[in-house]
Amino acid sequence: MTKAIVREVQTTVxxxxxxxxxxxxxxxxxxxxxxxxxxxxxxxxxINLTYQGERHLGSLDLPLTQVEIMxxxxxxxxxxxxxxxxxxxxxxxxxx
Numbered sequence: 274m275t276k277a278i279v280r281e282v283q284t285t286v287x288x289x290x291x292x293x294x295x296x297x298x299x300x301x302x303x304x305x306x307x308x309x310x311x312x313x314x315x316x317x318x319x320i321n322l323t324y325q326g327e328r329h330l331g332s333l334d335l336p337l338t339q340v341e342i343m344x345x346x347x348x349x350x351x352x353x354x355x356x357x358x359x360x361x362x363x364x365x366x367x368x369x
Contacts, residue, residue, distance in 0.1 A: 278342045278356065282363075285336045286322045293320070296362040316346020318355065 282289065286307055293302070293309055300318070302311040311318035325337040342359070344352035 275343055275345050280340045280342075281325065282338050282340055283328065283335045284338055286324050286338055288336075289322060289338060289340070292363060296359045298358060298362075315348075315351050315355075316344060318347075319343045319345060 284292075290304060290309070293304075297309075297311045297318070300311040300313045302309055302318075307322040307324075309318075309320040309322075311320070319342070321341040323339040323341075325339055327334040328337045329335075342356070344355055347355065
């Protein structure tokens with residue numbers, strides 16, 4: 274599966290990067306600027322982060338970051354399994 278999954282999360286890039294180890298589980302990974310590359314025997318997960326500025330909700334200014342996730346070399350089932358783990362980890366952390 275190489276289809277990109279794109280989401281907007283209310284966090285900064287630096288906050289997101291602090292939470293990424295839990296989302297990648299035991300996968301080896303490297304951070305390159307605003308991108309994360311996770312390596313496993315199934316393939317590579319590429320996560321690209323783009324800070325979008327702040328969303329204004331009343332008196333609140335909330336950070337907004339676009340997250341693009343691609344599971345390269347994964348079957349659809351493997352990618353779906355990864356995304357379930359990712360979602361569980363990142364939603365606990367407040368992102369995702």
